[in-house]
Amino acid sequence: xxxxxxxxxxxxxxxxxxxxxxxxxxxxxxxxxxxxxxxxxxxxxxxxxxxxxxxxxxxxxxxxxxxxxxxxxxxxxxxxxxxxxxxxxxxxxxxxxxxxxxxxxxxxxxxxxxxxxxxxxxxxxxxxxxxxxxxxxxxxxxxxxxxxxx
Amino acid sequence: xxxxxxxxxxxxxxxxxxxxxxxxxxxxxxxxxxxxxxxxxxxxxxxxxxxxxxxxxxxxxxxxxxxxxxxxxxxxxxxxxxxxxxxxxxxxxxxxxxxxxxxxxxxxxxxxxxxxxxxxxxxxxxx
Numbered sequence: 066x067x068x069x070x071x072x073x074x075x076x077x078x079x080x081x082x083x084x085x086x087x088x089x090x091x092x093x094x095x096x097x098x099x100x101x102x103x104x105x106x107x108x109x110x111x112x113x114x115x116x117x118x119x120x121x122x123x124x125x126x127x128x129x130x131x132x133x134x135x136x137x138x139x140x141x142x143x144x145x146x147x148x149x150x151x152x153x154x155x156x157x158x159x160x161x162x163x164x165x166x167x168x169x170x171x172x173x174x175x176x177x178x179x180x181x182x183x184x185x186x187x188x189x190x191x192x193x194x195x196x197x198x199x200x201x202x203x204x205x206x207x208x209x210x211x212x213x214x215x
Numbered sequence: 216x217x218x219x220x221x222x223x224x225x226x227x228x229x230x231x232x233x234x235x236x237x238x239x240x241x242x243x244x245x246x247x248x249x250x251x252x253x254x255x256x257x258x259x260x261x262x263x264x265x266x267x268x269x270x271x272x273x274x275x276x277x278x279x280x281x282x283x284x285x286x287x288x289x290x291x292x293x294x295x296x297x298x299x300x301x302x303x304x305x306x307x308x309x310x311x312x313x314x315x316x317x318x319x320x321x322x323x324x325x326x327x328x329x330x331x332x333x334x335x336x337x338x339x340x341x342x
Contacts, residue, residue, distance in 0.1 A: 072304065076302050100296070103292035111328075116331060117337055120337045121341050121342050139255055143252075143256070146247055146248065150248060157237055157241060
């Protein structure tokens with residue numbers, strides 16, 4: 066006999082199998098980036114609070130953030146913060162000023178546009194963070210490698 | 216025709232919370248983006264230490280900026296988490312228990328963050 070269905074199972078199954086294309090992916094990405102940012106934010110508030118509560122611990126926290134896996138995570142965090150904002154703005158602006166644009170074909174285009182805008186806003190920051198990662202953690206100075214570099 | 220917007224109904228908690236999500240979200244776009252771009256991209260984690268934080272927390276403008284971030288971003292995130300939970304849990308009593316736990320968690324973490332912001336860094340205590 067199949068296991069009984071619960072709201073939890075039904076919802077998770079719906080997240081995975083609903084075939085809503087762009088709108089569906091935007092919803093999932095909005096949730097994922099929101100939860101990711103919240104996880105980081107909670108840790109970030111608590112570790113930064115050590116500057117007052119336990120100053121000796123702060124240096125250890127910062128050292129962790131400088132580690133390669135964390136720096137890669139921060140590049141992802143930058144994307145999450147930007148995407149969540151751009152997508153949220155799409156929803157707010159459509160709702161408040163152009164509700165006719167809720168038409169599904171228009172939203173499919175709008176969702177694609179939010180992704181393009183988010184990637185454009187993220188790329189410069191991501192490149193700088195990647196440069197810093199290679200410079201500080203691997204001793205590779207990408208700028209010095211350019212023919213017109215230092 | 217009765218205009219829905221003219222009806223005077225006292226907004227419920229959920230209505231007020233929904234409005235908070237929308238307006239805090241719009242406000243967080245400049246606030247959070249600038250914060251992350253400044254600290255993670257322009258300054259970078261390798262240039263951040265407790266002395267850097269101490270200098271910033273000695274500046275009233277940045278303290279206010281950080282209070283706004285703490286107040287809006289964390290509340291926005293915790294209420295969003297509650298919405299995700301409502302999607303996954305349909306039983307009223309479980310929803311209530313989890314909502315109260317989230318409320319307590321939100322208050323405690325916000326209080327810890329606010330205390331540190333108000334008091335500032337203490338680099339002289341680093342051993």
